[in-house]
Every structure is written in C-alpha cells, then in structure tokens.
Amino acid sequence: MSKKLWSFKFSTAALVLIPAAVGINYIGKLFAGLLKLPLWLDSIGTMLASMLAGPIIGALSGAINNIIYGLTMDPISFVYAITSIAIGITVGVLMFKGLIKNVYLAILSGIIVALVAAVVSTPINIAFWGGQTGNIWGDALFASLMAKKFPMWLASFLDEFVVDLPDKVASLVISFLIYKGLPKSLINLYSSDDEIEKL
Amino acid sequence: MAKIVVEGLKYRYPLAKKLALNDISFEVDEGEFIGIIGANGAGKSTLCQALTGIVPLFFKGAYGGRVVIDGIEVTKSSLSEISLKIGMVLQNPFTQITGSKLTVYEEIAFGLENMGLEREEMKRRIDEALMLLDLYKHKDKNPFDLSGGQMQRLAIASIIAMQPKIIVLDEPTSQLDPQGSSEVFKAVSDLKKKGITIIMVEHKVEKLSEYADRIMLLHDGRLIDFDTPSKIFSRDDLKDYGVVEPVFTRYCKSIGLKNEMGLYPVTLDEAVDLVVKKREHSS
Amino acid sequence: MRMMSLYKDRNTIVHKIDPLNKILYILASILITMLISDFKVLILTLVVSLLLLLLGKVIKNVFPIISFSLIVLVTIVIIQGLFNPNNKTPLVNIGQFIFYKEGIIYSFLLILRVLNILCAFSLLILTTKPSDLIENLVRRGLSPKLGYVLASVLQIIPQMLSTMDTILDAQRSRGLETEGKLIKRVKAFIPLIGPAVMNSLISTRERAMALEMRGFNSNIKKTFLNEHDETSFDKLIRYLLIALIIFTIVWRLVWLK
Numbered sequence: 001m002s003k004k005l006w007s008f009k010f011s012t013a014a015l016v017l018i019p020a021a022v023g024i025n026y027i028g029k030l031f032a033g034l035l036k037l038p039l040w041l042d043s044i045g046t047m048l049a050s051m052l053a054g055p056i057i058g059a060l061s062g063a064i065n066n067i068i069y070g071l072t073m074d075p076i077s078f079v080y081a082i083t084s085i086a087i088g089i090t091v092g093v094l095m096f097k098g099l100i101k102n103v104y105l106a107i108l109s110g111i112i113v114a115l116v117a118a119v120v121s122t123p124i125n126i127a128f129w130g131g132q133t134g135n136i137w138g139d140a141l142f143a144s145l146m147a148k149k150f151p152m153w154l155a156s157f158l159d160e161f162v163v164d165l166p167d168k169v170a171s172l173v174i175s176f177l178i179y180k181g182l183p184k185s186l187i188n189l190y191s192s193d194d195e196i197e198k199l
Numbered sequence: 200m201a202k203i204v205v206e207g208l209k210y211r212y213p214l215a216k217k218l219a220l221n222d223i224s225f226e227v228d229e230g231e232f233i234g235i236i237g238a239n240g241a242g243k244s245t246l247c248q249a250l251t252g253i254v255p256l257f258f259k260g261a262y263g264g265r266v267v268i269d270g271i272e273v274t275k276s277s278l279s280e281i282s283l284k285i286g287m288v289l290q291n292p293f294t295q296i297t298g299s300k301l302t303v304y305e306e307i308a309f310g311l312e313n314m315g316l317e318r319e320e321m322k323r324r325i326d327e328a329l330m331l332l333d334l335y336k337h338k339d340k341n342p343f344d345l346s347g348g349q350m351q352r353l354a355i356a357s358i359i360a361m362q363p364k365i366i367v368l369d370e371p372t373s374q375l376d377p378q379g380s381s382e383v384f385k386a387v388s389d390l391k392k393k394g395i396t397i398i399m400v401e402h403k404v405e406k407l408s409e410y411a412d413r414i415m416l417l418h419d420g421r422l423i424d425f426d427t428p429s430k431i432f433s434r435d436d437l438k439d440y441g442v443v444e445p446v447f448t449r450y451c452k453s454i455g456l457k458n459e460m461g462l463y464p465v466t467l468d469e470a471v472d473l474v475v476k477k478r479e480h481s482s
Numbered sequence: 483m484r485m486m487s488l489y490k491d492r493n494t495i496v497h498k499i500d501p502l503n504k505i506l507y508i509l510a511s512i513l514i515t516m517l518i519s520d521f522k523v524l525i526l527t528l529v530v531s532l533l534l535l536l537l538g539k540v541i542k543n544v545f546p547i548i549s550f551s552l553i554v555l556v557t558i559v560i561i562q563g564l565f566n567p568n569n570k571t572p573l574v575n576i577g578q579f580i581f582y583k584e585g586i587i588y589s590f591l592l593i594l595r596v597l598n599i600l601c602a603f604s605l606l607i608l609t610t611k612p613s614d615l616i617e618n619l620v621r622r623g624l625s626p627k628l629g630y631v632l633a634s635v636l637q638i639i640p641q642m643l644s645t646m647d648t649i650l651d652a653q654r655s656r657g658l659e660t661e662g663k664l665i666k667r668v669k670a671f672i673p674l675i676g677p678a679v680m681n682s683l684i685s686t687r688e689r690a691m692a693l694e695m696r697g698f699n700s701n702i703k704k705t706f707l708n709e710h711d712e713t714s715f716d717k718l719i720r721y722l723l724i725a726l727i728i729f730t731i732v733w734r735l736v737w738l739k
Contacts, residue, residue: 012257012698013690015627019298019635020682023642024675030646031674035660035667044675060631068635071612072486074550075603076596127516130562130592134554139561146565174672178679186683188213189258189690196255196274199209199263253691279700287695293641294688297696299633301485301613308707313626313697315705322707341485343641357696 005054005096014053014190021045021061022068028171039167046084047091047113047175051100053190055092062088079124086120087113091172106176110169117168118161122153131156138163202365202396203227203250207264210245210254219245220254221420223264227398229364232391234407234428235400237417238441243400246417247369249273250398252281269364279313285365286358290373292350295357296342303345303353304329304338310361328356331393332386348379352386365396372403384410405445408432408465416440429462429469486636488543488607496538496605500716501615502622504606506723511602513727515595517734524594531601540608547604548597555593562589612636617708626704630693642682649677 024045032041046065050058062084070078094100094109125131131152132139138159145155179187188194203226210220220242227233235243248254252273255262266273269284289295300306307328311321329335332352337345342353351371358366368387372380384406391397391410401407407414408428416424416431418440424431432444435452444452444463447470451463456473464470514527535541563573566585573583606615613633620629653673654660660670 010627011690012693013686015631016634016686016690016693017683018631019638020642020686022635023639023682024679026639027642027646027678028675030643031671031678034650035670035674037664037667037671041671044679048679060628064631064635067632068486068639070603071607071615072488072636075547075600075607076551078603128592128596129554130558130566130589132554132558132561134551139554139557143561143565146561146567149567152567174675177672178676181676182680182683184214185212186687189687194213194259196259197261199211199261248691251695253694257691257694277699278694279697279702282695282697287691289688289692291685291688294685295692297630297634297693298637298641298689299613299630301637305707310696312704312706313700313702315700315702317705318707318709321705343637354692361697 005093006056007054008056010053010057011190014057017049017053017057017190018061018064021049022065024048025061025065039170041167041171041174043084043087043168043171044175044178046088047172048179050088050092051095051175051179052187054096055089057190058088058092059085060088062086076128079128080121082124083117083121086116087168090116091175100172100176103173103176106173107169110172111165113172114161114164114168117164118157121160121164122157125156125160126152131159133159133163135159135163202229202231202269203398204267205250205264206267208246208249208266209261209263210249211261212245212258213260215260218420220249223420223422225415225422225425227396230391230394230396231412232397232410233399234411234414235398235417236402236404236407236414236431236442237423240419241417241440242420243417244369245420246415247287247367247398247400250365250367251285251287252276252278253287256281282310282363283314283361284363285367286361286363288351288354288358288366288368288371290370292347292354292374293343295354296350301341302339303334303342306342306353307357307360310357314361324360324362328360331359331389332356333382346379347375348382351375351379351383355383355386355390359390359395363395365398366390368397368399368401370400370402372401380406404432404443405447405466408445408448416442428465432465433457433462485612486639487612488547489611490540490543490608491611492539492609494538494609496534496540497609499609499719500712501606501610501618503716503719503723504610506720506727508599508602508606510723510727510730511598513730515598517730518737519591521591521594524591524598528594528598528601531598531605534605535601535608538605538609540604543608544601544604547607548600551596551600555596558592559586559589562586562592617706618710620704621706621710627698630698642678645678645681649674652677 022045025042028044029040029042032039046058046062049061063081066077066081066084090113100106100109125133132142141162142155142159145158206224208220208223209218211218235246237243245254249266256278268281271284273281297306297309300309304325307325308321311324329338332355334352334356337349345353372383375383387397387399388410411428413426414428414431415422423440432448437444445465447467448463448465451470457463458473464473511527515524535544562585563581564579566582566588568584569582571583572580573586574581616629616633620626658670658673659666
C-alpha cells in the first residue's frame with residue numbers, strides 16, 4: 001500500500017472524486033451554518049477524499065477547494081490553500097498507515113490534524129493579519145496573551161489551535177463515521193492499485 | 200463480418216463472491232439492433248460494460264474469455280481507443296454531462312477535443328450530431344438547463360459525434376418521463392437507419408419488440424436465449440426469468456392466437472394483422 | 483445559480499487582457515507588498531490596482547470582497563495598537579486603553595498589504611470568466627485533467643446544492659429536529675450530510691465511466707473548439723510584468739545590504 005501512497009497516476013474515478021469532495025466541503029459548511037453549529041465543518045469532503053483515494057488526491061481536493069473559494073467568494077482563501085493541502089496529506093497518511101480504525105483513534109487523529117493545520121496556518125496569520133485568525137474567541141485569546149507579553153508566534157499558534165481543535169476533531173470523526181457507512185464497492189473504486197485477475 | 204464477438208465471457212466484480220457474467224458467448228452483425236432483457240441482477244449492465252471495456256479496464260476484478268469489437272480485443276486495448284469503436288449511454292442523464300462545459304455545443308465538443316480533431320472537423324461533426332438528435336435549437340443553452348429527455352439526447356449526441364460504429368444504451372429511458380422516453384426511442388431508431396449497430400437494455404418491452412432485430416435474455420449472469428423478439432416472447436417460461444412479454448403478446452397468449460409458425464405476435468401491428476388474417480380465413 | 487463566479491460581464495479593455503497577465507499581476511502585487519514594506523510603494527500599487535478596476539468598470543464590486551475581511555482589519559488596528567511588542571510611543575488614550583504609534587503603523591502596513599492583494603485578485607476574478615481562465619491555463623500546459631476538475635467544480639457545486647433542499651425536506655418530514663439544544667443540532671448533522679455524500683460519491687462512479695467513454699484518458703494531444711490568439715499587446719504586458727517581478731526581487735536583495 002505504501003508504495004502507491006504517493007502515486008501521481010490517478011484513476012478517473014479518483015479525479016472525479018475531487019469535485020465531489022469540494023462540493024461536500026461546501027455542503028458541510030452550509031449545513032453547519034443552517035444548524036447554527038459553533039463549527040465550520042468545511043473540510044469533511046477533503047478528509048473523505050484522503051481516506052478514499054490517498055494523500056495526493058486529498059491534498060488536491062484541499063488545494064482546489066481553496067482555489068475555487070478564492071475565485072468565487074473570498075480571494076484570501078487562496079493563501080490558505082496550503083493549510084488545506086496539509087490537512088489532506090495528514091489525513092491520507094494517517095488513514096493509509098491504518099491509524100484511523102475506530103472513533104477514539106479518529107479523535108486522536110483529529111488532534112494531530114488540528115496541530116498540523118495550526119502549525120501551517122500560523123505563519124500565514126502572522127504575515128497577513130498580525131497573528132489573528134478572524135475568529136472572535138480565538139482572537140480574544142490572542143489579545144489577552146499579547147497583553148500578557150507572550151511571544152506573537154505562540155499567541156498566534158494558540159489562537160489558531162483553539163479554533164481548529166474542536167472543528168478538526170469533529171470533522172474527522174464525522175468523516176470516519178460516513179466512511180464506515182459507505183458500501184465496500186464504492187470504497188474500492190478509488191484505489192488504483194488493483195490488477196485484473198484471470199478467470 | 201461480425202461487429203461484436205463474445206466468447207466464454209466470465210466476470211466477477213472486485214470484492215464480490217458471485218460471477219456477474221458466467222460463460223457468455225454470442226455474435227452481433229453490423230447494423231443490427233439488439234435488445235437486452237432480464238431481471239435485476241441478471242447482468243445486463245455488466246454485459247454493457249464488458250462490451251465497452253469498462254469491465255474490466257475500469258472496474259478491474261476477475262475476468263475470463265474474450266470480447267472483440269470490430270477486430271479489437273478490449274482487454275488488449277485502452278478505453279479511449281475502444282470509445283472510438285463503441286460508445287455507451289447510461290441511465291442517469293445528469294451524470295453523463297461532463298459539467299465542465301457551458302453550452303450544449305461545447306459539451307458535444309468535449310470528446311472531440313480529447314480525440315485531437317481539427318476545429319473544422321469538430322464543428323462539422325457537432326452540427327451533424329445536433330441535427331440528428333434534434334438539438335440544434337438548444338445548442339447555446341447550458342446543458343443543465345435541458346429537460347431529462349433533451350439531456351439524454353445530448354448524451355447520445357456527444358457519443359455519436361465521436362462516430363463509433365456501435366452504441367450501447369443501458370436503460371437510457373428509465374429515469375425519463377413518457378415524453379422523454381419517446382424522444383430517446385425516436386433518436387435511437389434514427390441511428391439504426393444510419394447503419395449504426397445498437398445494443399439496448401430496456402424494460403419497455405413493447406418498444407423494444409418494435410425496434411429490435413434480436414433480443415438477448417439474461418438470467419443470473421448467463422445467456423438464456425438470443426433470438427428474434429417473437430421467438431423470445433413466445434417462450435412460456437419468461438416468468439422464471441423475471442421478465443414480462445409485451446402487452447399484445449400476453450393478450451394473444453391468453454386467447455391462444457399464434458401465427459402459422461406457432462409464434463405469438465409481439466407488436467400491435469403484428470397482432471392486428473394476425474387477427475385480420477384469421478378473420479379472412481374463417482369467412 | 484448555474485455556475486459559481488464573481489465575474490462581471492463588461493466590455494472593457496481590462497476584460498480583454500490575457501488571464502495569464504492578470505495572474506502575473508497578482509504575483510507582482512504580492513511580491514511587492516510582501517517584500518517591500520514602504521508605505522509610498524504600497525499606496526502606489528494600490529492606486530494602480532484601483533485605477534485598473536475603475537477602467538474595468540468593476541470598482542463597486544470590490545467592496546463586497548473587501549467586506550469579508552473588514553472585521554479582522556478593524557481588530558488588527560485595535561490589537562496591534564494596544565499590544566504590539568514594539569509599542570513604545572503612546573499616541574492616544576481611549577478610557578484606560580493606550581494606543582501606541584508603533585502598533586498603529588504596523589497595523590496600517592498590514593491593512594495596506596491585504597487591500598493590495600485583495601484588489602489584485604479582484605482584478606482577475608471580476609474581469610475574467612472562470613471557464614476562460616481555466617481553458618487559457620490548459621492551453622499553456624496545465625494538465626487537461628486538472629483543468630476538467632476545476633471547471634466541473636464550478637458547475638457541480640450548484641448542482642449538489644439543489645439536492646440539499648431535497649435532503650433537508652425529506653429528513654425533516656421523517657421527524658429530524660434541526661432546532662433546539664446544541665446536542666440535538668449536532669446529532670442532526672450526520673443524517674443531513676450522509677445522503678449528500680452518498681449521492682455525490684455514487685455519481686462519481688457514473689461520471690467517471692461517462693468520461694472514459696468520451697476519451698478522457700486519451701494520449702492524443704488535445705485540441706480546442708474555441709480559437710485563441712495572443713495579441714502583441716498581451717505579450718508586451720507579459721514581458722513588462724515579468725520585468726517588474728525581477729526588478730522587485732533584485733531591489734529587495736540590494737536594498738537589504
């Protein structure tokens with residue numbers, strides 16, 4: 001499995017998974033808004049794409065997600081494509097190394113994903129927003145840490161991390177539950193390493 | 200020369216335990232219209248996919264036997280090469296729209312661009328396909344703004360423009376309203392007149408009997424029978440295969456009205472002819 | 483909504499500029515704003531972008547795009563003004579809070595950077611049809627498959643959204659509660675997103691098959707239905723922008739010494 005993990009040769013099914021993943025991200029965000037949940041839940045599609053087709057397709061789904069948001073809503077989204085790519089790669093690697101096997105491991109993996117997302121986002125937040133994330137609760141924490149003379153990078157990292165942690169854990173658990181409910185034939189469709197067996 | 204040769208075809212989907220196709224052999228000649236019938240799970244869609252190479256090239260799984268299309272063995276070819284010989288139209292009109300093109304005209308061009316055709320040749324073929332499928336007045340519309348029947352005709356036009364000699368249609372009318380269904384049937388009979396070989400899975404047996412030269416009866420992955428519509432529908436064990444005969448045939452069966460060859464009529468015209476003949480005979 | 487886009491159809495010279503040049507312009511703007519922290523330069527580039535947007539008759543459409551970032555931009559002034567580590571010189575007192583000069587200047591620098599980048603991107607987004615942009619990039623060597631993926635997302639998302647209402651109605655009629663306590667609302671999420679995911683994944687199987695039958699994996703060099711000529715004007719702009727980008731980098735390197 002690990003040999004094929006980084007393959008850039010995609011099956012058509014895996015490629016067509018990308019628009020679906022971007023759409024699922026978008027619908028997740030809309031349903032979360034509709035239910036007035038205090039989370040974004042806008043990376044479920046990217047995570048599912050990583051689980052189904054590996055880190056490269058996951059990373060592409062993340063990148064294209066942000067490119068499309070950037071083109072059609074908010075250009076700042078382009079810059080955070082790097083964060084989405086990191087999320088896609090992390091989930092893909094965790095999944096294909098067999099580390100997302102049950103809900104508890106999904107929670108643990110969610111924490112890892114949140115850490116990675118925060119590490120990648122922090123330099124962007126510092127360069128563009130002086131360290132802020134734009135989330136009220138996170139930025140309130142950031143302001144209070146800055147007032148206490150914490151270094152900016154640490155305050156900014158914690159700002160991002162407290163926002164990402166519940167969101168990424170919830171997203172990964174939801175993605176895992178959906179993945180578990182998918183028919184096997186569908187899961188098998190996106191892996192390109194099958195050979196034709198002779199009858 | 201036979202256009203399609205299938206020999207000892209066996210296939211099992213990945214992760215499946217049962218064979219979806221089990222030792223199927225047949226030949227189809229150029230210009231024939233072949234209907235495929237059978238219950239759910241009989242292997243109709245799988246057979247369509249095997250003819251177009253989707254099985255096994257796309258789905259992988261376990262495969263045996265040979266499918267030869269116009270001299271090319273599918274397992275020794277690629278899907279893009281096979282698609283120049285044989286095209287496929289699926290059930291759901293929505294999923295066949297590529298989604299990347301903004302007009303009907305450009306949508307038909309998608310396959311032609313991939314074939315690397317010259318611009319003039321592309322335009323010529325698109326115009327021809329638009330005419331044949333009666334879509335010319337919709338050419339500048341967004342594909343997603345079409346009705347179901349129009350969308351399905353667009354799917355057929357997009358395949359036709361690639362000029363395959365054979366078209367496989369897998370229940371193309373099952374998600375359409377009656378209006379859309381008859382649009383599609385008319386389009387398919389026009390294709391037949393142009394000499395294109397047609398393979399069509401269809402539950403509307405009345406329509407199928409009207410157009411098909413021969414009908415293939417599948418059950419449990421096996422080929423039960425492959426013969427003219429009247430021979431197929433005159434069988435008295437159709438119920439065992441989860442298939443019903445056309446309504447006219449059922450009626451004639453119930454009153455025992457057969458022709459001189461001992462077969463039941465399968466279309467309204469045949470039934471009427473037979474009734475008229477019998478009357479002249481008795482008077 | 484048939485296609486997601488912020489494109490505004492107008493007949494101006496800005497609309498006719500090659501999309502690649504607009505991308506190079508974004509690149510130049512980002513480099514200038516990130517590498518050179520000089521107010522005069524930042525204001526100059528912002529003015530150039532605004533003039534181009536004016537020329538493209540889309541200046542009004544920039545404000546909704548900026549409004550996405552407005553709250554953050556305001557809080558940046560407050561937080562940096564109060565807490566920036568370099569704060570030394572008090573500027574104003576509001577109640578018990580002291581705003582410092584260093585933090586305020588830094589926050590203005592950040593705001594100018596963000597405005598520059600937003601305006602440069604807006605120039606591309608507001609005056610270029612997404613489908614033209616993608617086709618242009620494919621002509622210039624972007625993988626046609628990636629081009630397909632990008633183009634299809636723009637139309638497939640609106641298609642998926644239309645199924646969203648259907649799912650919502652169906653689940654509500656089965657008694658799913660979408661209001662009330664947080665835990666109830668959290669529990670409602672999976673029955674809503676689950677069917678949407680299933681639908682879209684199942685259609686990927688059929689769409690992939692349909693694409694295969696349309697020569698999607700063909701090795702032949704792809705041709706294009708639409709004609710495309712690059713004008714010498716476009717070429718000139720391209721060389722100028724590339725020169726500007728090189729100049730910015732060299733300036734930064736020399737200036738650093």
